[in-house]
Amino acid sequence: MTNWTLAARAAKMNSSAIREILKLTDRPGIISMAGGLPSPAGFPITAFTAACNAVMERDGAAALQYSTTEGFPALRQAIADFLPWDVNPEQVLITTGSQQALDLIAKIFMDKGSRILVEKPTYLGALQAFTPMEPVAVGVDSDDEGMLVEDFAAKVGTGADKARIAYVLPNFQNPTGRTMSEARRQALVEKAKELDIPLIEDNPYGDLWYEGEPPLPLAARNPEGVIYMGSFSKVLAPGLRVGFIVAPKSVYGKLTQAKQAADLHSPSFNQRVVAEVMKDGFLQRHIPTIRAMYKAQRDVMLVALEREMEGLDVSWTRPVGGMFLWVRLPKGMNAQDLLPEAVERGMAFVPGAPFFADEAEHNTLRLSYVTVSPAQINQGIAALAAAIRALQAK
Amino acid sequence: MTNWTLAARAAKMNSSAIREILKLTDRPGIISMAGGLPSPAGFPITAFTAACNAVMERDGAAALQYSTTEGFPALRQAIADFLPWDVNPEQVLITTGSQQALDLIAKIFMDKGSRILVEKPTYLGALQAFTPMEPVAVGVDSDDEGMLVEDFAAKVGTGADKARIAYVLPNFQNPTGRTMSEARRQALVEKAKELDIPLIEDNPYGDLWYEGEPPLPLAARNPEGVIYMGSFSKVLAPGLRVGFIVAPKSVYGKLTQAKQAADLHSPSFNQRVVAEVMKDGFLQRHIPTIRAMYKAQRDVMLVALEREMEGLDVSWTRPVGGMFLWVRLPKGMNAQDLLPEAVERGMAFVPGAPFFADEAEHNTLRLSYVTVSPAQINQGIAALAAAIRALQAK
CATH class of the missing domain: 3.90.1150.10 (Aspartate Aminotransferase, domain 1)
Incomplete structure (x- = not known):
């Protein structure tokens, strides 16, 4: 034993x-x-099968080889083009599902005991991803429109105990289904900028709107102050594990280093298949x-x-x-x-x-x-x- | 700013x-x-293309859906069958390349300042994977047959400074190309058992022998004392990012929890494609x-x-x-x-x-x-x- x-x-x-x-x-x-x-x-099984065949026929060796940590350039470009604000593809880091994005964010921002702010309630998988870095997660009072800005400011803390990040899920939140209003978004972004707290914006569901597009992402309002996470799991298929981060230059390099240490890069084949499926406006x-x-x-x-x-x-x-x-x-x-x-x-x-x-x-x-x-x-x-x-x- | x-x-x-x-x-x-x-x-581009089509046609929806953290059962079974000792598929955890295995091992074994032992020299990617958990990596004197058992014992340390793991790459090591001899393997396994230090055995190259099979893995000699890492990157293709861990029951659960927090599971599609390619003795x-x-x-x-x-x-x-x-x-x-x-x-x-x-x-x-x-x-x-x-x- x-x-x-x-x-x-x-x-x-x-x-x-x-x-x-x-x-x-x-x-x-x-x-x-x-x-x-x-x-x-x-x-879209038919479209995926066609994309697999196209990728293997055209770029089989490259799709099966090691590739760069940042991700397949054509996919990074397609993501930048798809997002509703002006995104430089060099800010896009491909991740192995958006769960990995949470792991990388935890690694670069959280020491043991670091204060982090989350919604009440929040995505369970995020708490699970953050836990290994041993932060202290503090719930911020939230209503039907998301995190209350007053309580956010009250719980930010000061000095060594100042919150390292605030994690929010503005669109059709898991678990509540609620959506952050235009006014709340604007107020939260401004307060976070004033307090210099990075906002982590997790948006796996944003494209699944029923009654009109949700308000613009937080990242669109202050790209230097927000780390944005997206995923193909809900609009294409989760079994490929392709997600992404859009990060300001100030932390992009550290996130990439953390990713390289964690799995070198996300599967080359999957990235190419998703890029192939996205061609010609399929999404x-x-x-x-x-x-x-x-x-x-x-x-x-x-x-x-x-x-x-x-x-x-x-x-x-x-x-x-x-x-x-x-x-x-x-x-x-x-x-x-x-x-x-x-x-x-x-x-x-x-x-x-x-x-x-x-x-x-x-x-x-x-x-x-x-x-x-x-x-x-x-x-x-x-x-x-x-x-x-x-x-x-x- | x-x-x-x-x-x-x-x-x-x-x-x-x-x-x-x-x-x-x-x-x-x-x-x-x-x-x-x-x-x-x-x-094997042709075999992969055929496998992609077979998987999509037969099990498309399952291949594109979320799946279990432990991995696709048929792949875990195929790996257990392929390995040269008696492995229970329930000990096999599928990872996103074997780089991820290093990240998971670091997470469950290493606190800040924990002593860990590595060969002189060792795989750079392992050092990179371990670094975020802030261990103190100590090089063990090594010769053409790998780690010297005497220096291993001398550097294990005691009490709170006792080494958490020893990481070795016995076959055609990266970077040196050297191979651990039969006698050295046996002596290292016995000493590690006596000192109760987990051996991490990394074996991405073991199947690429030129002049006869290498000696049996360390894990085959003491399955309860060794965490074994394997990969399909060198025998099939790295771009799929499919690797695996064979772990004793004592740590299998914690490795699985760490994996769930890190990326939920490795891509369902890739796991099924590798299992399909492995059918009928393709490898x-x-x-x-x-x-x-x-x-x-x-x-x-x-x-x-x-x-x-x-x-x-x-x-x-x-x-x-x-x-x-x-x-x-x-x-x-x-x-x-x-x-x-x-x-x-x-x-x-x-x-x-x-x-x-x-x-x-x-x-x-x-x-x-x-x-x-x-x-x-x-x-x-x-x-x-x-x-x-x-x-x-x-």
Whole structure:
């Protein structure tokens, strides 16, 4: 029996609470609204197959060889062209999914004990990516429009305890589905500039709008003050693990060095395939089909919630894009206690508590509406309501 | 102008010295023996194209979807079957290239200031991967057979300063091309077991033997005491970024959690394509063609060195596999000073100093013989000899 000494950080690392829940709930017959997967009905399999063949035929050897850490130049250019502000391709760093972007950001910004600011609630995977660098994540009070600027300023800290970054997800946030308003964006960017705090803007869902484009990204308002993260996981396919960072020159080099140490570069082949798929405006034609599909599913869920939650003291968000909706249960009810009742009745969700860096709100839960059929949504929401009634009756 | 505070580790991070040299030397007309790229002539483009099409046709949606952190089960099984000892597929963790394995190992084993042991010299990319976790890397005296067991034991340290890991590359080591002997392997494994130090065995080149299989891996001798790293970069193609770890149960879970935080999982598509290519014994048919190609190139280089270095006080290794050969220049000559003389004469190499964790030997350099033609090898080695003579004459 070995008795090896591990790093202190290893004791803090855990498997994602969501992935653990999925192991319990991903069984036949359960209608799962717990996952965070995009709908495979939106994967452009034909276009990908054609792109794979084109890349292998034209550039097979280059696609299979080592390549630069920064990424495939044509893909960096395509990303710069696609984004809604003036981006220099030299600011674009290709990452192995946007999860890797979080890892790199944690590495260059966070020492043990460093204060970082996040929304209440925030993306669980970000907390998980930051944890190995042992920061102290502080939740900033947030409302339907995102982080409250007053509380952001109040929690920034000073001197050695000044926050290293503030991490925000302005569009159709995971987990709440909420979107940061135009006014809030502008105010947050200005306050962050005044306090000289880097904003980390995570935008995997921004293209999945249903009722009009969201306001301009934070990065477009102050490119020198914001590190922007994007992903092809929700508009093309997550299985390729292609994401990107747009970073100001001041930190681009350090992020690239961190990436080189972490995996040398993202797969050359995948980068070329994504660049090939993006040619001739494919995304502009493809994304509207995903939007239409997800919007229809959201509509079914909103109607089902109105119908089934009648008379229960339950409220929920009305996302205008993305994949998730956030439910607030009656005060005092714990979503963790509700989960077995729901699973017993044939549906699953993710309790909200793991999405809070501190001071969890236990009466919250997240629902995904994108991988379940309209019939399943109706059946699942009815089961959820029945579970709430059953727990109340206990 | 922003004035952001970065993590202390960021100041220690640097771009790979090799990549910086490549920027200087990768220009038209230069015969580069500096790179570490495998020969694209060995990439099985036809087999890959067929595998891409088979995977997309049969399992397109799954190949483009998120998947488990541990990796694609059929690939983990194929790896376990391919390895020359009894491996349980549940011990196999798929990584985004074996560079990521180094990052994960650093994260779970190294605190700031932790002592770690490496060979003299060692793989530069490993030092680069470990640096962000801020360990103190200590070079262990090494000879033609690898790490000297006596010096390993002497440098292990005690108490809080006891080494967290010892990192070794037993087969056709990068940068020296040397191979650890049967006796040395056995002695090192036994000493590491006695001292309870995890051995990290990095084996990207092990299948590229020219004159018979190398001795059994360290992991085969004590599976509970060794973390084994493998890669498809040298036997299939590096551009897919598919590598793996075989880890004892005691640390498998922590490595998986670190991986989940770093990039969720390696690309589903790439894992399935590699599994598809590996079917029906493809590797067993394909690898001999790479061996034959590299052996012929090595032979040309050894003959050229014998011829051109005549009368110069220069020695070199005679690798029995892999991609690299290590040259020792006359005492007192600095390979860094030699590089501009060599480039001026039309060839490039990598100076040896960056491969040492401490106490660099400045009169060493690394040559790769796998991406240059026989004619270029002859011309390049003649240019190197001319550069040595020119520097001596100065």
